[in-house]
Amino acid sequence: MRQAGRHLPEFRALKNEGYDFFTMCQIPELAVEVSLQPLRRYGVDAVIIFSDILVIPQAMGMVIQMVKGVGPVFTHPLDSPEDISKLGLDLHPNVEDTLGYVMDAINLARKEIQGQVPLIGFCGGPLSLLMFMVEGRSSKSLTKLKKWLYNYPNECHMLLQSLANICVEFLIAQQRAGAQALQVFESVGVEGLTQDQYHEFVLPYLSDIAERVKGACSDTPLIVFSKGTDYAYEKLAETKFDCLGVDFTSDPEDVRRRIAGSGKALQGNMDPCCIYADKERIENEVGKMLHRFGSNGGYIANFGHGCLPDMDPEHVDVFIKSVQRKSLDSFGASDH
Numbered sequence: 001m002r003q004a005g006r007h008l009p010e011f012r013a014l015k016n017e018g019y020d021f022f023t024m025c026q027i028p029e030l031a032v033e034v035s036l037q038p039l040r041r042y043g044v045d046a047v048i049i050f051s052d053i054l055v056i057p058q059a060m061g062m063v064i065q066m067v068k069g070v071g072p073v074f075t076h077p078l079d080s081p082e083d084i085s086k087l088g089l090d091l092h093p094n095v096e097d098t099l100g101y102v103m104d105a106i107n108l109a110r111k112e113i114q115g116q117v118p119l120i121g122f123c124g125g126p127l128s129l130l131m132f133m134v135e136g137r138s139s140k141s142l143t144k145l146k147k148w149l150y151n152y153p154n155e156c157h158m159l160l161q162s163l164a165n166i167c168v169e170f171l172i173a174q175q176r177a178g179a180q181a182l183q184v185f186e187s188v189g190v191e192g193l194t195q196d197q198y199h200e201f202v203l204p205y206l207s208d209i210a211e212r213v214k215g216a217c218s219d220t221p222l223i224v225f226s227k228g229t230d231y232a233y234e235k236l237a238e239t240k241f242d243c244l245g246v247d248f249t250s251d252p253e254d255v256r257r258r259i260a261g262s263g264k265a266l267q268g269n270m271d272p273c274c275i276y277a278d279k280e281r282i283e284n285e286v287g288k289m290l291h292r293f294g295s296n297g298g299y300i301a302n303f304g305h306g307c308l309p310d311m312d313p314e315h316v317d318v319f320i321k322s323v324q325r326k327s328l329d330s331f332g333a334s335d336h
């Protein structure tokens with residue numbers, strides 16, 4: 001998650017050449033260069049394409065700037081449903097025309113990676129995207145999102161379904177362009193919902209995305225990361241996703257028990273801030289994490305959320321090498 005970003009000096013060096021974040025996403029050579037930085041430095045076991053979840057609202061016509069110290073900011077968020085037509089939002093953008101640059105980057109990345117490791121494509125989940133479209137930026141209180149959910153439920157459903165449709169087309173296009181695994185990040189906004197709201201406004205759309213993407217790309221592993229929604233694992237285990245992301249507040253042993261028999265793999269869930277600890281402590285925490293996820297079911301070792309800008313790459317390297325070494329010790333080279 002944002003593995004390439006911010007904490008890597010080589011990423012910052014490219015940014016300091018004056019490239020704006022979304023321009024970097026749009027120039028395939030630059031996007032591929034950034035995507036490959038963690039592979040070169042750390043020897044990670046997979047590469048995620050450098051892009052952002054917010055390229056979908058951009059494709060619909062919304063204008064977004066990456067503001068230093070703030071993050072992404074929408075110049076005209078949706079205050080009320082009238083804004084959908086006032087701003088001329090395109091609810092059915094042609095994915096190849098508007099997001100073709102992501103597919104071009106994926107295609108080029110596959111050539112550069114030369115089969116060393118798999119390449120992951122991704123998109124944002126509908127609720128996370130709706131949250132940004134109405135709040136205009138990251139929000140702790142989520143008051144605008146909540147106002148929409150309470151006052152304009154029909155319009156929310158309409159927008160969420162449009163977003164889900166775009167997600168489906170976009171993920172399938174990424175797979176056709178060469179992505180070997182796909183991930184949906186439903187990781188902002190959902191943590192502040194009531195369980196009723198989650199079941200009404202999130203789950204049906206995630207389930208629909210999984211159903212249709214797996215229908216078109218049955219052999220491509222599909223991962224969902226629903227953050228801050230521990231109660232949802234049983235329901236997510238009933239969808240067509242192959243792998244469920246686990247954030248750092250959930251207990252992997254408990255999640256395994258609750259989804260037993262579903263055949264779902266799990267991904268997660270190191271507290272990213274463990275990277276601030278000394279190296280020995282990081283290794284111990286990795287040992288605990290691997291033990292908790294166990295070997296009874298598929299598993300992808302990962303952080304339980306993203307890297308932060310002031311993280312020391314040497315410590316991130318300890319995390320990665322320690323996962324790789326300990327998994328070899330436990331499961332042998334053939335399962336690695």
Ligand code: CP3
Nearest residue numbers: 001002003004005006050051052053071072185187188306
């Ligand atoms: O690791 C990678 O570089 C892969 C590409 C990737 C990025 N963003 C690049 C990025 C991925 C998979 C994402 C996902 C993403 N983007 C999510 C879902 C995951 C999550 O963290 O919950 C979300 C919510 C976004 C939206 C977004 N993009 C925010 C809120 C921010 C800024 C604030 C923050 O916490 O970082 C970004 C910026 C961003 N996206 C950076 C990178 C490398 C940092 C850019 C920079 O600081 O120059």
